[in-house]
Amino acid sequence: MNGFRNLSLKQLKEFKPIITRNLAWFNRQSNKQSFGTKLKRRLRNLLIVSVIGFGSYYGYRNYKNYKWHKELNESNESTGTKPRIVVLGTGWGAVPFLKHIDSQKYEVVCVSPRNYFLMTPLLPSVSVGTVETRTVIEAIRTLIGPRIKYVEAHCVDIDPKLKIITCNTNEKGTVSRGDDIKTIVVQSKRESGASSRIIKDSARTRPQFDMKYDILIVAIGSSTNTFNIPGVEEHAHFLKEILDARRIRSAISDAFESAMTPTQTEEERKRLLHFIVVGGGPTGVEFAAELADLVREDLQHYYPRLVSNDVKITLIEALDHVLSMMDKQISDYTEKHFHRENIEVLMNTFVKAVKQREVIVQAKGSNEQTSIPCSVVVWATGIKSHALTNRLREVIGLNIQSNRMGILTDQYLRIKGINDGSIFAIGDCATIEQPKLVDRIQLLFEEADTQHRGALDLQQFRSLVERRINEFPQLEMFSKKIEEVFKQADKDKSGYLSMERLHSALEKADTKIRALPATAQVASQEGRYIADLLNQLPDLTIKNYQQYNLKPFRYKHMGTLAYVGGDSAVLDFSGTKPILDLFNLKPLSGRGAAYLWKSFYFTEMFSGRTKTLLAFDWIRTQLYGRDISRY
Template sequence: LVYSDSDPLKRILHADATLDSDGNPIRKKKVVVLGSGWSGYSFLSYLNNPNYDVQVVSPRNFFLFTPLLPSVTNGTVEARSIVEPIRGLMRKKGFEYKEAECVKIDASNKKIHCRSKEGSSLKGTTEFDMDYDILILAVGAKPNTFNTPGVEEHAYFLKEAEDALNIRHSVIDCFERASLPNLTEEERKKILHFVVVGGGPTGVEFSAELHDFLVQDVAKIYPKVQEFTKITLLEAGDHILNMFDKRITAFAEEKFQRDGIDLKTGSMVVGVTADEISTKERETGKIVSEPYGMVVWSTGIGSRPVIKDFMQQIGQGQRRVLATDEWLRVEGCDGVYALGDTATINQRRVMEDIAAIFNKADKGNTGTLNKKDFNSVVKDICQRYPQVELYLKKNKLKNIANLLKSANGEDTQVNIEKFKQALSEVDSQMKNLPATAQVASQQGKYLAKCFNKMEKCEKKPEGPLRFRGEGRHRFQPFRYRHFGSFAPLGGEQTAAELPGDWVSIGHSSQWLWYSVYASKLVSWRTRMLVISDWTRRFVFGRDSSS
């Protein structure tokens, strides 16, 4: 059908389509979102732009509140309580959802290839292709085994809701097996030896949860075998929780010592068999093997195969992690964005832009900066180059003016050479953002907000050096705000590291932890469920059926 511009029928026939200023229907841009985790869910919740046709593809039809996942492993919290079905959000927003996994991205044809869960009874419906105009990669990452032999086959991971339930069943199973008659003491010891690999936040929290379960519940339920239990925590580096403040690391290591958790630092796992786990001690180079009942592997994350393949296609094959710019656009591929654990931001170096920054500040083109010139761009520099702030903080300087002073003495007139010299060390402070829910959800929110004003922004995108105040609709680059981190250490004690070097450890931070996580839960439904789980645990103890 062809309508003339003046055709009155046209408006009626297309009453629900969006029309452009000439009255022509606009084809909505198709946005395909891969993933329903922290970043994907946050993006979808904040997206409010009727001009997009939004399609979501994820193998799981729920959002998972991962910070409480370790508490599921011992039954403190039920798995059901920390998942939020996404169908509700889809309906509310008018988005479409397909329960499938993207197995291949065809960037040059703007297509993705998807596969629904295996075991679908209708042949031929399990695979399908989708086109996109804009693709949002929010697929997260997978546990990294570093290709250590036997890990995939014999160890448990703690990443998804199923993983936590599997661990819970397996722990209880170990106790039931160890309680059977006709076992030697050695055999019982082996079955009840729990090994945790990785001293990061997840491994540490899981060890603590397991320990609480052993002392608080197992003592009552399986008193006969309690004496045979042992937890070993293996860490390849010198310390556990090395991303935290030293005071927290020290406290955690001491607490684990007191609790009888066997913490072995400097030991790298080199292999796992059905019965034994082998580690190489860094100092002696000796390989030691120990029998175990259960191994939980938590040594960090790596890229998913679909992302690795995509990186090959777009010329990022040499990289370890997919790179985006500060606007979260995948480098080397138009129309594709990446969020959360899927990617890292390729932060710009101050030194690359130094001449441009200088010219920007030097309004009168005098070749020198005075204090006033300088103040006008300082805020933007700090915003655009987060490493500047980190550098100032590390060197206990109040602001860049002080930095210039420390480099150039009292001379407040700065030329380009002096400017360079003063900022020459700053880039050494460049750091990738951590792979956390905090980062992922902020990125999802940021990108949704950009998309909400996309029409305005597309006409005036902001280049790397256009600073604030040059047009209201330009995108600001993504900037992370750190609200602090927690490390639950068991026994109702938590370590908290809050902005401004504030460290707090103990029972009071445990209550802070309870309230922060309760408030971060995405719905009142899950909040109610989790709080009632916590209450049930306080009153009745944990459930030990498997």
């Protein structure tokens, strides 16, 4: 060992002069280089990197343009040679479908009066300037690419027998609420200088046309429900379109500027600065929270006296708590948080009328009506069907389409009453019909009783559940505990279930039937499901999907979240059983939930452009505040 150590030291001594000479060479080279030489070398390297970078970018852009035009030409050449799918709408149901449908297999045409996708959950942020309008919209042509054709048109009628849709009329009709601004004629009376004005031109012309389809996807959404309350349509702001958010933003600015007029009375100032939100769901709660943030973080600096003395925000809810679809713990947290944020919450209160300068309300259990002076009312309550939805229900027959809230579909999202199954409906305009087990108890019992003894044993009951679970989703509550359910139903411990005992067990399952909520989450999953379904379908004439092992739609709830102001949010995992079982997640609230809320909506943005804009908007708001100008 000592000899080996000595040998190693000797070798090191031999290598030392060589290492010293090499280091000296590097040092000599470094010392000899002048500043000009170093600068030239670095500039040369920068030039090489720049040329390679710009060359790669130029090549990539040329390749993208080439690919785009190639796909566009292929799409034009294949027109009429493939089955045509017509999609009505550009919302949360339509866009996921358009992004995942196989455009090589089908000719796909999108028809909608709105030529962009709108990130509706961020509209409350847009209405106060936290997020800018261009951040929450993306051109539909950018999202779907050249293989799918887009036509900006308003569908007014559907003929299921001839498989034809009729689009546009010369009659007066709005594309979206307030989008008929060019139909208003205002005479220009400018004496000097340029000024923006409302004019009537001939750019927007929509002649009527018909279009044939093989498959029709109805994804037209819904409109705001006013519940026929007087004055809502005329005096309340809705929050479903980008124009609604812009109007609300202008109205808030108008209210504060009007309150600053020197001759305003104190009573009038308080009325001008009283903002009312009707509806305690996620939209109403998030708007009230965003408005409170705007007042506290930005308007406080510019209107300190008004904010301290006159500003008031009131949220009106007909139920006994806000965010009723979430866990009670979250509702309680939101109400306490709103109290800290100086947002008044009137629960168990009904709006009886909305006037230009006041809202008439009535408390539950009281006959007395109260007037609340205000300037801005935001209506964020429920939804109702579009005119086209009602028209399609009438064409099919109201005895078949008996649900006034939307179009009834089967478990595969095919519209009920269309015999060839050529029309699907998704999103807010549709409701999945959930068949009840007890209505078919006789057939189910006879089918399961293979030995004809008038009773079912455990194996027959298990077979019944497994065979019928796709048709009756409520049987999922039995799937993981079949033996336990069987024992509970078998009260006489005989080991068999009579029809009466089976009826009792299935009746419990029917109580779990719930209509899916009208949310973006549901519509997005439905759109993706139909795209995958049609991609797998070998032939459009097939009606029996079960024969080809095509599974019906199953909604997977991923949780509910809402922003409640003050950099706080709430997150509810109720209904997400697999996630709850795996991670033991409980309702979240506070600043940590706000980070999850932001990260979720950031990832939900459909393009890199909107993701970048959203991130910059949030940073801009933190650094410089919100833009309070009216435009």
